[in-house]
Amino acid sequence: MPRRATIYDIARLAEVSPGAVSSVLNGTWAKRRISRMTADRVNRIAAEQGYAVNFQASMLRRERSHVIGMIVPKYDNRYFGAIAERFETMARARGLFPVITCTRRDPDLEFEAAREMVSYQAECLVVTGATDPDRIAALCHAAGVRAINLDLPGRLAPSVLSDNFDGALRLTRLLVRRTEADFGAPVPLWFVGGRVGDNNTTERLRGFHAALAEAGRSAEPSHIVTPGYSSAPVAAELGRAAPAAPLGIFANSTIAVEGVMRVVAGLPDPAGVRMACFDWDPFAALLPQMIAMARQDVEGMLARLFALIDGEECPAAARTEIPCILELAPRPSGRAAG
């Protein structure tokens, strides 16, 4: 493996000192009163040699690393994928070096990944959807790294969340209204997916109950099916509960929709199902059963996140809830009311 060119190689070729090369290449040459002629020569030779600075050496020497870390449960998911993508773009726009790693909802991997971010000398770590954000915040604080929670809240660092209660409330109101309109009378409403104890599920469940209460109704406990976030257990548990159409379903995440649809496909009357989903997917929106989706406002969340990052103040108590965007599904032509 041919050794990469260093500032010493460039210095030799340009017949200047390594220090001068360094300041030309990192743009501080004017401040150091190096002549433009020298700067041009050094830049030309560096380009010819395909020189690329060694980040390890450069970051070691500099006072600040400008590294900003993010851990995220998954990439393979519209919501978290959009978060990761937008995070990178916004970090780069600020001259920061984003380092993202995906922790697959594994608590140990989350913690190890956070440690790794400390090792990368991250100045700030965005902890997205972590199962135990406070454990990570403690690790960060011990190392002098700012932590900010995203998507799921913690007590030891500020949190930027979706307004899960409000989104679920509005979604459930729609579900109540549309099922009554389509079927001519109240039908059983189910809440499917997620895990009780998880903050987001708790908040959405609260919104679900509140909307039912507004309508003078209450939820049947056996219609709350929360076996987690993957689709197989959702399909299994919902299948055992044997729902009968007509009915309405609040799907707590698009992954839950995958499970729900397997059960719905087996029903004698799939057209007797109406569904609302917390989270958004363009194709799920085209399902004939879908009436609305609560799209989490990724841009709004990240705007708030970077406002916290840009401002130094980060009170641990700060907690921002960003409203979701309610997307009505197109009403398929073939679907009759009632």
Place this chain on the structure above:
Amino acid sequence: MPRRATIYDIARLAEVSPGAVSSVLNGTWAKRRISRMTADRVNRIAAEQGYAVNFQASMLRRERSHVIGMIVPKYDNRYFGAIAERFETMARARGLFPVITCTRRDPDLEFEAAREMVSYQAECLVVTGATDPDRIAALCHAAGVRAINLDLPGRLAPSVLSDNFDGALRLTRLLVRRTEADFGAPVPLWFVGGRVGDNNTTERLRGFHAALAEAGRSAEPSHIVTPGYSSAPVAAELGRAAPAAPLGIFANSTIAVEGVMRVVAGLPDPAGVRMACFDWDPFAALLPQMIAMARQDVEGMLARLFALIDGEECPAAARTEIPCILELAPRPSGRAAG
């Protein structure tokens, strides 16, 4: 910002030399014949201090960085999201440090990101779906970094691809067979999405034509609609071409499906459309028009990719095409034949 603990801090507290601390913490203490008692003490104190090694310093000093880079067009996409996620998992399993960055199909960003990977001292760069992979490979080679292309091929580095021709051939055969069965006679077949000149579109188009030729048919040039990979131009151009049902559509990517569905929704008879899609999405599979999807074999592709990475040999000519997995869409109960 409190300074992070260093090996010097631990050394002082444990009353040993910094060198001894270093070898205890990186596991080479047995080789250096340091006593277990000393090692235990150092480990305990390091844990108490929340010590985390400084990667910049450690990687600078070591001979190898163990960093492995990947550039990827998007995270917010089932296919590329799955690639990024699996890449991280497999790299970690090998003790490597994956660094991924998302380049949003921007040629300049791709090149800048590749430069950045060289600066991170990456030993290898996986170039995924790049618009100009050879420009990046040249940069890598100049810096002594191995490059491997994924998803789109280049001439200067080995390439791991989907077997686009074969996948499109099988998908089109299905489309021919199912439209003839459902409508009782051959109907117009359209190819929608992607860009002519792009390797993958070219190969899939070749498969499309080959399957038509097998059936003794040929494609109408005006039925090839390839205005790129985003959904808005697909909807616009397909809308202008005003397709009439009954018809069959080969959608070149799930993003194309989004555009196609906007047009289909406006047709007098959406049920007169059959669609096959290159690429997979669980919800797109549930569209009533969808008959089959070609799921790219991400696991198979990455297995091959890491076989190249693990083995030192990387002949630039090497080109592997991994077969796609054909997923038949569930046949909706409400859909009548003919």
Place this chain on the structure above:
DNA sequence: CTGAAAGCGCTTACAG
């Protein structure tokens, strides 16, 4: 206008 020099935090051959 530019160079010599110290030092970032680590690793590892070498000496004992």
Place this chain on the structure above:
DNA sequence: CTGAAAGCGCTTACAG
């Protein structure tokens, strides 16, 4: 069984 020391490639105050 352990320490002293050199050096990875850079940056930047300091001296001239």
